[in-house]
Amino acid sequence: MELKANHTSLLAETATLTRTRSRLGTPSTLSCSPTGGSTFLHGPSLTIPRKKNGVLDDVRSNGWLDAMRSSSPTHKKISMDVGHGVASSEADAAYLTWLLEFPSALSSFEQITNCAKGKKIALFLDYDGTLSPIVDNPDRAYMSDKMRAAVKSVAEYFPTAIISGRSREKVHEFVGLTELHYAGSHGMDIIGPLRESVSDNHPNCIRSTDKKGKEVNLFQPAADFLPMIDEVRMLLVECIRDIKGAKIENNKFCVSVHYRNVDEENWDLVAQRVYDIMKDYPHLRLTHGRKVLEVRPVIDWDKGKAVTFLLESLGLNDDDDVLAIYIGDDRTDEDAFKVLSEVNKGFGILVSSAPKESNAVYSLCDPSEVILVFISYLRELMKIS
Numbered sequence: 305m306e307l308k309a310n311h312t313s314l315l316a317e318t319a320t321l322t323r324t325r326s327r328l329g330t331p332s333t334l335s336c337s338p339t340g341g342s343t344f345l346h347g348p349s350l351t352i353p354r355k356k357n358g359v360l361d362d363v364r365s366n367g368w369l370d371a372m373r374s375s376s377p378t379h380k381k382i383s384m385d386v387g388h389g390v391a392s393s394e395a396d397a398a399y400l401t402w403l404l405e406f407p408s409a410l411s412s413f414e415q416i417t418n419c420a421k422g423k424k425i426a427l428f429l430d431y432d433g434t435l436s437p438i439v440d441n442p443d444r445a446y447m448s449d450k451m452r453a454a455v456k457s458v459a460e461y462f463p464t465a466i467i468s469g470r471s472r473e474k475v476h477e478f479v480g481l482t483e484l485h486y487a488g489s490h491g492m493d494i495i496g497p498l499r500e501s502v503s504d505n506h507p508n509c510i511r512s513t514d515k516k517g518k519e520v521n522l523f524q525p526a527a528d529f530l531p532m533i534d535e536v537r538m539l540l541v542e543c544i545r546d547i548k549g550a551k552i553e554n555n556k557f558c559v560s561v562h563y564r565n566v567d568e569e570n571w572d573l574v575a576q577r578v579y580d581i582m583k584d585y586p587h588l589r590l591t592h593g594r595k596v597l598e599v600r601p602v603i604d605w606d607k608g609k610a611v612t613f614l615l616e617s618l619g620l621n622d623d624d625d626v627l628a629i630y631i632g633d634d635r636t637d638e639d640a641f642k643v644l645s646e647v648n649k650g651f652g653i654l655v656s657s658a659p660k661e662s663n664a665v666y667s668l669c670d671p672s673e674v675i676l677v678f679i680s681y682l683r684e685l686m687k688i689s
């Protein structure tokens with residue numbers, strides 16, 4: 305494949321750059337980890353700010369504006385100096401260096417397929433920035449027909465779940481495939497296959513029916529917070545009404561405060577208004593996504609826990625021969641990457657076109673590469689898993 309060859313040669317180009325740094329979180333103990341160690345690259349042109357391991361950033365403790373500015377960094381696809389095969393900018397060089405630590409899943413075909421041999425594969429997918437490109441209007445973050453067809457194909461062979469920060473209903477509507485499992489509100493609203501042992505283990509898990517009338521397990525660990533979340537959402541709508549470009553999104557058990565379309569000079573105003581409301585709600589906390597502040601209940605639940613819950617629901621949690629692959633682009637996906645490496649049940653693939661610290665093992669540049677992964681791996685994985 306052209307892309308694969310391209311990545312390999314790009315990596316070779318950067319092999320001369322020498323750096324060392326330690327990987328965020330625990331090093332993967334999975335035998336197919338490409339690095340298998342705890343060194344991380346650090347060079348003259350690449351400095352990545354350190355974060356606490358696996359802890360979601362609290363916007364305020366990190367400095368409001370710094371966190372808001374650094375969220376959602378982007379970098380255009382690598383441009384090469386034609387004929388010389390060298391990176392044409394400092395940003396390109398930094399990205400290529402980063403690829404040494406987080407190799408492209410496209411150029412790691414052999415490693416990944418070796419790792420999958422004889423394993424039951426389960427696939428977990430984030431939505432925004434992973435299946436759909438990041439766009440200015442969150443209501444129009446559609447996924448392409450090509451992506452939908454690719455997801456549909458993989459879901460025919462491997463249990464596949466979407467785990468999104470959006471409300472479950474909304475992300476289901478965007479994806480439009482009934483054969484998948486869906487977890488919305490950062491995993492706080494899950495519909496999974498009916499399994500009694502799961503409802504026995506999780507007191508909030510109840511038997512319900514899905515849109516087609518099929519019996520399912522419904523798990524909403526933050527259900528008690530709903531009135532409070534609704535109240536805060538209405539306050540937030542009011543308080544940002546006069547800030548041009550600011551937008552509130554109802555994600556059922558979470559609320560998103562979007563500032564992507566707000567002039568940068570007003571970002572501190574958005575942050576201040578949100579904080580003024582949040583300070584009266586100690587049972588809610590604020591996390592940070594890509595140009596979005598996310599209000600959510602203070603409960604010990606995240607996308608990592610949602611992955612474990614779904615593996616349990618699929619009857620795959622106690623199996624040693626399971627390979628769970630999670631593809632995501634945002635900070636909340638890090639909890640899932642971390643869980644998989646900790647329990648040695650799989651690995652994360654980070655979708656990012658700019659260097660970032662991560663608990664993932666592999667990377668992809670953008671959703672177009674996610675499609676390529678689905679297409680290029682499917683046939684091989686069907687044969688060997």
Ligand SMILES: O=P(O)(O)OC[C@H]1O[C@H](O[C@H]2O[C@H](CO)[C@@H](O)[C@H](O)[C@H]2O)[C@H](O)[C@@H](O)[C@@H]1O
Nearest residue numbers: 431432438439440442445468469560564594596
């Ligand atoms: O877990 P995810 O599915 O990735 O959800 C995280 C947030 O995604 C959406 O916002 C992001 O995508 C928008 C559309 O491309 C973009 O406009 C926004 O700036 C991004 O932050 C979603 O709208 C949020 O509610 C989710 O929290």
